[in-house]
């Protein structure tokens with residue numbers, strides 16, 4: 001991997017659907033890039049509002065988006081990335097679920113007539 005000034009002039013951007021996607025498989029690479037001097041930018045389409053809650057002590061369906069956003073912000077800080085950019089779409093959940101029908105869901109976007 002390049003180090004020093006060569007990495008200082010580079011920006012790496014990754015776009016994910018949900019908070020925590022940045023942690024699966026790519027966090028170590030992005031942390032290494034940041035440590036080598038690169039700018040790392042994480043872009044997240046949603047706040048993961050339709051995700052599963054594995055421990056009810058951590059979130060409720062009403063707070064899940066805020067909790068996951070905060071987790072993403074902590075993850076970005078641990079990686080050494082910029083403050084994450086959230087695009088503000090609502091999580092559309094799994095294919096065929098009622099979450100797909102939410103008016104702010106990415107899955108509901110249609111081409112302009």
Ligand SMILES: [Zn+2]
Nearest residue numbers: 017018020021
């Ligand atoms: Zn995901």
